[in-house]
Amino acid sequence: MADDLFKALADRTRRTIMDELAERSGQTLFEICSRLSMKHGLGISRQAVSQHLAVLEAAGLVETRREGRYKYHDLDTAPLRQITDRWLAPDPTGPQENTP
Amino acid sequence: MADDLFKALADRTRRTIMDELAERSGQTLFEICSRLSMKHGLGISRQAVSQHLAVLEAAGLVETRREGRYKYHDLDTAPLRQITDRWLAPDPTGPQENTP
DNA sequence: AGCATAGGCAAGTGTTCACTTGCCTATCAA
DNA sequence: TTGATAGGCAAGTGAACACTTGCCTATGCT
Numbered sequence: 001m002a003d004d005l006f007k008a009l010a011d012r013t014r015r016t017i018m019d020e021l022a023e024r025s026g027q028t029l030f031e032i033c034s035r036l037s038m039k040h041g042l043g044i045s046r047q048a049v050s051q052h053l054a055v056l057e058a059a060g061l062v063e064t065r066r067e068g069r070y071k072y073h074d075l076d077t078a079p080l081r082q083i084t085d086r087w088l089a090p091d092p093t094g095p096q097e098n099t100p
Numbered sequence: 101m102a103d104d105l106f107k108a109l110a111d112r113t114r115r116t117i118m119d120e121l122a123e124r125s126g127q128t129l130f131e132i133c134s135r136l137s138m139k140h141g142l143g144i145s146r147q148a149v150s151q152h153l154a155v156l157e158a159a160g161l162v163e164t165r166r167e168g169r170y171k172y173h174d175l176d177t178a179p180l181r182q183i184t185d186r187w188l189a190p191d192p193t194g195p196q197e198n199t200p
Numbered sequence: 201a202g203c204a205t206a207g208g209c210a211a212g213t214g215t216t217c218a219c220t221t222g223c224c225t226a227t228c229a230a
Numbered sequence: 231t232t233g234a235t236a237g238g239c240a241a242g243t244g245a246a247c248a249c250t251t252g253c254c255t256a257t258g259c260t
Contacts, residue, residue, distance in 0.1 A: 002115075003112060006106075006109045006115070007110055007217095009106050009183075010106050010107055012103060013218085015102075018187060019186075022187055028237090030236070030237090045221085046236095047221085047239095052218085068227060068236095069228065069236050069237075070227090070236070070237090071236080071237070077187045077188050080188055083180060083183055083184075084183075087122055087175070087177045088180055088184075111248075113248085128206075128207090129206070129207065130205090130207090144249080145249065145250060145251085146207085147207095147249075147250070148249050148250075150208075151248075152248090168206095168256095168258075169205070169206050169256065170206070170207090171206075
C-alpha cells in the first residue's frame with residue numbers, strides 16, 4: 001500500500017529521523033534518540049522514537065537488523081520512487097503500457 | 101515549509117485528486133467531484149473536495165485560476181522535487197558544501 | 201428581475217495520530 | 231547471579247484532521 005508510505009512521510013520527526021539515517025546508517029534506537037535531542041533539540045521519549053521507526057519500517061523506508069542486544073536501522077529510499085513514478089513520470093508523450 | 105507538502109500528500113483522496121488533475125488539467129470543483137464519484141466511487145461532499153483542494157493549493161501542488169464563475173484547477177508537480185532532492189539526491193559521492 | 205449554477209465560510213463531530221507512562225523481556229558484563 | 235543496558239508491549243490522553251451540515255456570495259442565463 002502506498003498509504004503507509006505517505007503516512008510515514010507526513011510526520012516531521014520521522015523525516016528528521018530519515019535525514020539522520022541518511023547521514024549515518026546503522027544507528028541504534030538510542031543513537032537516534034540522542035541525535036534528535038542533540039542536533040535538533042527534540043525532547044522526545046524513547047518510545048516515541050521507537051514507534052516512529054516502526055512506522056518507517058512498515059512503509060519500507062527503514063530496514064532493521066538485529067545483532068545481540070543491538071538493533072541497527074538503515075534507510076531505504078527505494079519506496080520514494082513510487083512518488084516520482086506516479087506524478088513526475090518522464091512524460092512519455094502519451095500513456096505507454098509497460099517498458100520491458 | 102515542507103510540512104504542508106507532506107501533509108497534503110498524506111491523504112488518499114487528495115492523491116486521487118492529483119491523479120485526476122494529472123490526467124486532465126483545468127478541472128472545476130464540480131468536475132473533480134463527479135470524477136471522484138464516478139471513477140473512484142467516492143461518496144464525498146463538495147465541501148470536502150473543496151477543502152482538499154485548498155490543502156493541495158497551500159502545498160503548492162495545485163494552482164487555480166478564476167474565470168467568471170468558474171475556478172479551474174491545475175496540478176503542479178514541482179514541489180515533489182523537494183522529496184527526491186532530499187533523499188534521492190544524485191549521490192555526489194561524499195558530502196559537498198554547495199554547488200554554485 | 202428571477203432563478204439556477206459555481207463556489208465560499210464557519211461551526212460541529214468522530215476518528216486518527218503522536219506522545220506519554222508503566223511494566224516486561226533479552227543480552228552482556230561484573 | 232546480580233545489575234545495567236537495549237529494546238518491546240500496551241493502555242491512556244490530548245490534539246490534529248477529514249468530513250458534514252447549514253447558510254451566504256457571485257456569476258450567468260432566460
